[in-house]
Amino acid sequence: SRMHSNLLRDLLHSEIEVLKRLWHPNILKCYEVFFSANHCYIVTEYCNEGDLATAVRQKVSFDEKSALPVVTGVYEGLKYL
Numbered sequence: 288s289r290m291h292s293n294l295l296r297d298l299l300h301s302e303i304e305v306l307k308r309l310w311h312p313n314i315l316k317c318y319e320v321f322f323s324a325n326h327c328y329i330v331t332e333y334c335n336e337g338d339l340a341t342a343v344r345q346k347v348s349f350d351e352k353s354a355l356p357v358v359t360g361v362y363e364g365l366k367y368l
Contacts, residue, residue, distance in 0.1 A: 299327060313364035 306317045306329070315331040322328070336342075339361070349357070 303327075303329070309368070311364055311367040313360045314367065 303317075303320050307320075310316065315334060317329060317331055319330040320327065321330070339357070342357075
């Protein structure tokens with residue numbers, strides 16, 4: 288419905304405003320947002336080492352020593368949020 292579409296659009300704009308204000312080393316920075324008729328494009332900083340989900344999928348297991356900086360980084364990012 289039209290009301291549902293307007294609500295989703297407003298929620299998206301609110302999320303974008305929050306995203307643009309975030310500034311933390313463990314959260315990708317949002318530089319720009321572009322809209323087309325049917326899509327929203329979010330330009331973030333380049334992450335040359337890939338994302339966390341890919342790194343976790345590629346690694347069979349983490350020992351405590353290698354997991355600690357990953358878990359700490361996620362914690363620090365979430366704490367900031």
